[in-house]
Amino acid sequence: MRASAIPAWAGATALEAAQASGALAMVLGRTILQLRSLDRRELVRGLVLFGYRSLPLSGVIATLIGATVVLQTSLYVQRFGARNYLGWAAGFSVVWEFGPLLLGLMMAARVGGRNAAELASLNVGGQLDGLRGISLDPFALLVAPRVVATSLSVAGLATVTFALAVLWEAAAAFFTLGLPVRVFFESFEQLLGFGDLAAGVIKSFCFGLTIALISTTAGLRAQGGARAVGHAAAAAVVWSSAAIFALDFILTPLLGALLT
Amino acid sequence: MSALAGIGAPWLLLARALRQSFRRGVSLREVLRQAYEMGNRSAWLVVSGLGFFGTVMVAIAHQQARRFTGNITVVGPAYFELLVREFGPLTVSLLAAARAAASSSAELASMTVNEQVEALEMSAGDPLADLVAPRVLASAVVVPALCVLGTVAATASAVATVSLAYGADGFSYMDGRFVDWGDVACGASKAVLCGLFIPAAASARGLSARGGAAAVGSAVTLGVVDAALGCLVIDFFIAVLFLLARA
Numbered sequence: 001m002r003a004s005a006i007p008a009w010a011g012a013t014a015l016e017a018a019q020a021s022g023a024l025a026m027v028l029g030r031t032i033l034q035l036r037s038l039d040r041r042e043l044v045r046g047l048v049l050f051g052y053r054s055l056p057l058s059g060v061i062a063t064l065i066g067a068t069v070v071l072q073t074s075l076y077v078q079r080f081g082a083r084n085y086l087g088w089a090a091g092f093s094v095v096w097e098f099g100p101l102l103l104g105l106m107m108a109a110r111v112g113g114r115n116a117a118e119l120a121s122l123n124v125g126g127q128l129d130g131l132r133g134i135s136l137d138p139f140a141l142l143v144a145p146r147v148v149a150t151s152l153s154v155a156g157l158a159t160v161t162f163a164l165a166v167l168w169e170a171a172a173a174f175f176t177l178g179l180p181v182r183v184f185f186e187s188f189e190q191l192l193g194f195g196d197l198a199a200g201v202i203k204s205f206c207f208g209l210t211i212a213l214i215s216t217t218a219g220l221r222a223q224g225g226a227r228a229v230g231h232a233a234a235a236a237v238v239w240s241s242a243a244i245f246a247l248d249f250i251l252t253p254l255l256g257a258l259l260t
Numbered sequence: 261m262s263a264l265a266g267i268g269a270p271w272l273l274l275a276r277a278l279r280q281s282f283r284r285g286v287s288l289r290e291v292l293r294q295a296y297e298m299g300n301r302s303a304w305l306v307v308s309g310l311g312f313f314g315t316v317m318v319a320i321a322h323q324q325a326r327r328f329t330g331n332i333t334v335v336g337p338a339y340f341e342l343l344v345r346e347f348g349p350l351t352v353s354l355l356a357a358a359r360a361a362a363s364s365s366a367e368l369a370s371m372t373v374n375e376q377v378e379a380l381e382m383s384a385g386d387p388l389a390d391l392v393a394p395r396v397l398a399s400a401v402v403v404p405a406l407c408v409l410g411t412v413a414a415t416a417s418a419v420a421t422v423s424l425a426y427g428a429d430g431f432s433y434m435d436g437r438f439v440d441w442g443d444v445a446c447g448a449s450k451a452v453l454c455g456l457f458i459p460a461a462a463s464a465r466g467l468s469a470r471g472g473a474a475a476v477g478s479a480v481t482l483g484v485v486d487a488a489l490g491c492l493v494i495d496f497f498i499a500v501l502f503l504l505a506r507a
Binding site for chain 2: 060102118229
């Protein structure tokens with residue numbers, strides 16, 4: 001890179017960042033304004049498409065998380081002689097970290113990618129302009145219900161994922177360590193509170209909101225042909241994943257201070 | 261059924277791409293270009309993602325350790341071993357799946373939809389050897405490299421967090437007491453297998469896209485979901501395999 005190209009690159013990057021964050025703020029602001037008059041049908045469609053249809057995927061994720069957490073910790077449980085605390089340790093790591101994080105990453109791909117692709121192909125095909133032409137607000141009709149549906153879906157899926165993952169953990173602990181299910185759930189029940197569960201659900205809701213905002217913005221900003229649709233979907237997935245890690249970093253200490 | 265197809269199709273495509281590339285040869289230039297695309301452009305994502313992850317992991321470890329001993333340095337080495345064996349490879353391959361699978365399935369799907377793949381076949385090219393194989397070979401090298409980079413980033417941020425935020429000796433965290441060759445082999449084999457699987461999953465969805473712009477979008481979504489889910493499954497089975505080998 002030539003020396004003269006560096007200021008140009010920095011300027012272009014800063015401009016792009018400002019535009020993107022402005023677009024995100026616009027989507028968030030207009031969604032909040034639209035909350036009272038959401039299109040019911042579109043909201044239900046979003047909940048079915050993003051939430052209900054993702055149930056099998058979240059079941060698979062829960063199974064893999066639950067089994068893997070116990071497999072990996074079983075070594076230390078034996079080494080430190082902490083069998084009685086396994087229920088708490090395994091439940092804690094699923095609810096606080098691995099449940100929201102892995103669910104968020106998978107939903108970024110599934111829901112975020114699909115949302116961005118749908119909006120981008122409507123945008124590229126001129127259908128959004130068509131809606132404006134017959135004086136319908138594409139935002140109220142297409143965007144706000146999706147943002148609400150995605151956030152609610154991810155939070156709802158999180159509860160299902162937590163429950164399934166903990167059940168699988170109990171099963172895995174029984175089969176690998178011979179730990180009675182009663183002992184597992186005793187420490188789970190005694191040492192984990194409502195605050196821990198709330199933290200996990202709030203974290204997942206925030207991840208869902210981020211995925212929705214980023215993917216919607218990426219879809220609405222797409223310009224061009226088939227390539228632009230692919231690019232919007234890819235950008236939505238990548239930026240949502242990056243944002244999930246950054247948000248995890250901010251939310252974990254914050255929720256930890258607030259709820260425990 | 262479609263889930264099984266999502267897991268199986270990439271492996272078939274992988275086998276066919278490798279066979280075709282042996283038969284026809286692979287352009288080294290293209291492999292290097294893909295390695296640059298995937299490696300250099302994903303490096304910032306992996307380093308920042310795992311940097312944040314390292315800090316969060318320590319925060320969780322700290323909360324767990326406070327309950328028993330009040331001292332994070334006791335659980336530090338265990339977490340370091342887990343990072344090498346489990347968290348590092350898994351998180352890095354999920355991030356690589358998001359980044360690499362999204363861009364290559366988008367590229368291949370828009371080529372397929374615009375009939376550029378057929379044009380390539382017409383001019384005696386082979387999509388498997390020319391498009392898929394370079395991505396697979398590049399990714400099999402790049403994902404393990406990213407994995408090393410990510411593990412280093414997570415360790416560095418964990419050390420910084422323990423020293424600065426919790427006022428304990430951060431370097432006790434980098435204690436490799438529990439790490440043996442089995443852990444390294446476990447992490448490395450996960451990274452290599454995920455590296456092979458990610459571009460294969462993306463290409464399988466990209467090359468089978470039919471239709472217009474909407475098909476490109478759904479190819480990207482399905483490609484990333486397949487790749488990420490495949491990484492979770494690979495991670496689980498390798499973990500079971502090494503646990504059985506240890507027992």
